[in-house]
Amino acid sequence: MNTSADHSLQLVPEVHPGTMNGRTKTGLAWVSVGILALLTIALGADTPHLIGWLGFLAIIVGTLVISSNWLSESPGIKNNHIMFGSATRRGMVAWSLGIFMTGFYVVLYFEPTYLSRVIALVDPLKIAISGESAIGSDGSVSQWFLYGFLYTIAVLVMGIRAIIKYRHSRYQVVRTSSVMFFQLGFAFLIPNILLKLNQPYYEWTNIWPLRYYELFPSEATHLANSGTIGMVMLTWGIASILILTPVLTYFFGKRWYCSWVCGCGGLAETLGDPFRQNSSKTLASWKLERWLIYSVLGLILLTTALLWLDHLWGFLGTTAGTFAKGYGFLIGAIFSGVIGTGFYPIFGSRVWCRFGCPMAAILGLIQRFFSRFRITTNGSQCISCGNCSTYCEMGIDVRWYAQRGQDIVRASCVGCGVCSSVCPRGVLQLEMGPKETRKMVV
Ligand code: SF4
Ligand code: SF4
Structure with a gap:
């Protein structure tokens, strides 16, 4: 016999962490077929290039089919078992993804010859845009066009997903469109078109010290010797x-760069969005974050200074070059590339931006001590649900501030606005105003 209690239980939708609907299964099937097609190319089977391109297309279509799930739901984040899902909370799927992405980055950075067939697959596109081939006459290959191509596709496709998901928030829609625009135009197409025009390759959105070699004497001299446009770039x-x-x-605030323009931020906000809840909110990670990010800033300042001293007066022997090589390998490749992106599924979407990026360190110092930007909190409305803290990709315990009615003025906040977008009570507002009017305990 049904009691009223039994009846009320039946009204609760039965959703299990591992459950997939038909659309998700279809999307995953498309993605799997696409990956299989690309693997046959990469592993050297005698496969026509058309199959490889159809593989890219299948992955894109599959991802969009899965993303379309958000259309049939109300917009915004759902707490539907996200902390129990294998992919979203450091389960087997997340670890497998992390290992796959990290492994792919290692091969791409350090052993690109293993990817020479995939590089050859996209080479006609590279030639069409930049007028240059990625394959040298001696058979050597350059992986960077493939890298930029995949990066841009990831930002665009997952950007569409983010726009669908956060369609209730104009701020999120415009911000996501902005990172897609800057990645496609200023970080991918324009630098390659410049090559076709016999001009230096230049990513307009990557500012020193993020693009760490930009102000090294070798690059500065190269730009200075590249005519008028080189001087404009410098x-x-x-x-x-x-x-x-x-x-x-x-x-x-730092959001103008970290959440609207930067390619690293762009990838984090799009490809990394499904994993944003994995950013650690502990005090220990906040401490580690400050130690690491300012150490990296110190290191790049020192490296750049040593290189210039050596360039101008030449008394440092190999020291400056060794510093530059070490920085390029440890920070430029391993930290920002391999760890920064490969570990999204485990440590959240902003590992590099939070713990390593020296540009974020500079922006953060300005934001913390001088900026007009703050997130205001209407503490009396807060119901302490914790959505804001859960989905802060920079590991900020936003709820702590909201409960106390304090403004959030943290060096690490990238102003993504997701805390505000997921708050069910409208407690959090991204605002600007005179520094003196901040409500905070120093
Ligand atoms: S505090 Fe809010 S705006 Fe700042 S990084 Fe966290 S979620 Fe984004
Ligand atoms: S500020 Fe909003 S999202 Fe954060 S705990 Fe309070 S009610 Fe929840």
């Missing part, structure tokens, strides 16, 4: 860090 690079960065960060 001037833009110097002005970006000395003028643009302080001015825009003063007015808007």
Whole structure:
């Protein structure tokens, strides 16, 4: 016999962590077929290139089919077993994904010859855009076009997913469109088109010290010797860090760069979005974050200074070059590339931005001590649900501030606005105002 209690239980939808609907299964089937097609190319089977391109297409279509699940649900984040899912909470699926992504990055960075067939697959596109081939006459291959191509596709496709998911928030829609625009135009197409015009390759959105070699003497001299456009690039690079960065960060906080323009941030906000809840909120990780990020900043300042001293006066022997090589390998490749992206499924989407990026360190210092930006909290409305803290990709315990009615002015906050978008009570607002009006305990 049904009691009223039994009846109320039946009204609760039966959703289990491992459950997949038909659409997800179809999408996963498309993605699997696409990966299989690309693997046959990579492993050297005599497969026509058309199959490889259809493989890319299948992965894109499959991802969009899975993403379309969000259309049939109300927009915004759902707490539907996200902390129990194998993919979303460091289960087997997440670890497998992390190992796959890390392994792929290691091969791409250090042994690209294993990917030479995939590089050859996209080479016609590279030739069409940049006028150059990635394959040298001696058979050597350059992996960087393939890298940029995959990176851009990931930002665009997962960007569409993010727009669908956060369609209730104009801020999120415009912000996501912005990172997609800058990645496609200024970090991928324009630098390659410049090559076709016999100009230096230049990623306009990567500012020193994120693009750490940009102000090294070798690169600066190369740009200075590359005619008018080279001088424009060099001037833009110097002005970006000395003028643009302080001015825009003063007015808007670090979000103008980290959440609207930067390619690393773009990938984190799109490809990394399904894993944002995995960022650690412990005090220990906050401490580690400060130690690491400012150490990396110190290291790149020292490396750049040593290189210039050596360039101008030449008394340092091999020291400066060794520093530059060490930084390039440990920070430029391993930290920002392999760990920064490969570990998304385990440590959350902003591992690099939070613990390593020296540009984020500079932006953060300006934001914390000088900027007009803050997130205001209407503490009396907070129901302590914790959505904001859970989904803060920078590991900030937003709820702690909300419960106390304090403004959030943290160096690490990238102003993604997701805490505000997921708050069911409208407690959090991204605002600007005179620094003196901040409500915070120092
Ligand atoms: S505090 Fe809010 S806006 Fe800042 S990084 Fe965290 S979620 Fe994004
Ligand atoms: S600020 Fe909003 S999301 Fe955060 S705990 Fe309070 S009610 Fe929940």
